Amino acid sequence: METFSQTHEVTIRLSFFIGTFVAMAAWEVLAPRRALTVAKAARWANNLGLVAFNTLLSRLLFPAAAVGMAAFTTDQGWGLLNHFQVPPLVSVLIAVIGMDFVIWLQHVMVHAVPALWRLHRVHHADLDYDLTTGARFHPIEIVLSMLIKFATIMVLGPPVVAVLIFEVILNGMAMFNHGNVCLPKRLDSLLRWMVVTPDMHRVHHSVEEDEANSNFGFNLSCWDRLFGTYRDQPRGGHEGMTIGIHRYRDPKQVDRLPGMLVLPFIGRAHGYVINRRNWSKDDES
């Protein structure tokens, strides 16, 4: 299983990526949640251009990727799960849930630390919210995420197959919960007891600071509920809310590749990050 996961890593991840991408793209056309505000073709070309660039960069810098790191730590006997006699299935479950918690913490951190928010705002500056938003991140944030993932794998010692499962789920869920799609309300509220739905994550992409600093989860919805960062719906409603960042609203800047790449390095990061938030009355509780 270990060698199978390693040798077929790229094929498995790519097939799931393409499959989910096509399904979500079709769903967005058939039942869109909101009307898009920016021309889709150019926005998609630039968002996907950034994705292609990041994929090449990660393969170049980290050819073995997270799956390779998991194989290495398993061989060395490193990490918590390699130290205890845990049944394989339980080990996979603990690893997937553990990695999801770390990625939630990482997401809170990139919102809280001013310099990291500069990187992460490339993801948030998209003026529309659809499946391509889910994949656009600044290359430096991609490298940072990879290093955090490597460290997590070294400490946790997850089975190789768990890392592959986690990568496939995270990739698919990022496209699903950034989807500009309609889900029946009852199904949405049922699903959110377990996973992050598009309506739940859309709140996080609001221009409003308190809404953007909530719903940090990518896969499981329990972390936001447990740690008090859960927010049910956006104040303006899903059709009426504004997506993006207040002060960066020029499509030529935020939805074009060169603009996205320089975005972390321009302007001052005031008025948004957690330690500089303007407290309002209902924040006091």
Ligand SMILES: [Zn+2]
């Ligand atoms: Zn975010």
